[in-house]
Amino acid sequence: MAAIGATLPRGEMSASPHLQKYFAQRMRRSTTSLLLWAVLVSGIVLLGGSALGTLTAEHTEVTATAVAETTTSQTSGGRRSRTTEQVPALRVEFEHAGERREDVVVAGDRVVGDRFPVFVDGETGEARLAVPTVATATWVLVAVLTLVAALWAWISFGGVLRTARLRAFDPEAADERFALAVNRITPVKLGKSDFLHVTGVVGASTATAPEHGAGQVVRLSALAEVLPPADRIPARLDVRLVPDGGVVTTAFVRGPGDDGWWTASVVPEDNAQSRRV
Known part of the structure; x- marks a missing residue:
């Protein structure tokens, strides 16, 4: 594997077929979420407008x-x-x-x-x-739907902004990175989605979080469709962490070969035995 500080041309990162699939998937998800949000908002406007019209008539x-x-x-x-x-x-x-x-x-x-x-x-x-009135249940429904719409907007637009940040992120310039010695690759099915969990031991590391320090066991998790095939994931990986301050850390990952970068969530394996292979 290339050394932890080695670099690849920026064009190779953007041309990675795995990243192209990943960003296309995020775009589809965001588009669907925003369309459903727009339908919800339209319903709230119609319901609230009707209620206000009744009161102001x-x-x-x-x-x-x-x-x-x-x-x-x-x-x-x-x-x-x-x-x-x-x-x-x-x-x-x-x-x-x-x-x-x-x-x-x-x-x-x-x-x-x-x-x-x-x-x-x-x-x-x-x-x-009698003068028409609006049932209390109607106002409660409008209030609940408005709260749902606000939360939905925060999540949906946040996803769009996060996708933009990930597209702009240059893993070659990442301050936090570590080498990972892979000791287990596990396929996992959640509902209708197939995931791969890549578990290993952290080697050389510049990460600031203790759970990403040398000797720690971590798990890389991502949808199988945006990863290289399990039998093509090498025994040693170069992991570049995306700084976002979230509960789950996102990383750009690569190994030797022509597959280029791919993305995964980095999760500490608190209960795993730390061992080197």
């Missing part, structure tokens, strides 16, 4: 007279058991904006000939027995 109180019996459709029940049925109603007459109008309202305990107040929607002209 202008209603005029007028006196109506019941002139005839009829029926009207009324919806009842929850979201999963909602039913629509015909209920007794009254046709009412009233004056609004200087015009004589008619509408239908639920009868309740009212009868033909009764006079009672109704509230007329200034935009639609529809008469209601």
Whole structure:
């Protein structure tokens, strides 16, 4: 393997087929996440706009007279058991904006000939027995969805920015790096995804974190599709750490040969026995 401080031309790093697959995968994931986020935000805008429209709509109180019996459709029940049925109603007459109008309202305990107040929607002209309100559950739903959207945006846009930082990172100029003597390569299946775990012992190291110091056992983990085949991963690797201050460290990795750089997460093997091979 090349020495820990050896360099490759920048063009060779960017041309690595493994990095091309890795960045294409991140781009697909980010694009899908942002599209779903946009759909969520659109739903929040529609729901919140409808609720605000209900609250801000202008209603005029007028006196109506019941002139005839009829029926009207009324919806009842929850979201999963909602039913629509015909209920007794009254046709009412009233004056609004200087015009004589008619509408239908639920009868309740009212009868033909009764006079009672109704509230007329200034935009639609529809008469209601009470000013419409927005259910508390609707506001709770809007608030929860808004929090979800904010968290989703933070994660999605953070992923886009992280991808940009990784593209701009030059592993040749990395301050923190170490050599890794590989002692185990393990295929792992999580759900529908296939991963490779490459475990080994740290050799010469310039890393500042103790868990990446000489003699420590670490595991490199990544999707198998963005790595070289397991039988082509050499026994010694050159690992360049990406500075990001995150819980999980990302590294650019390479070994001797023509495969170039690939990326992996670096995880300390706290319970593993430190041994050299």
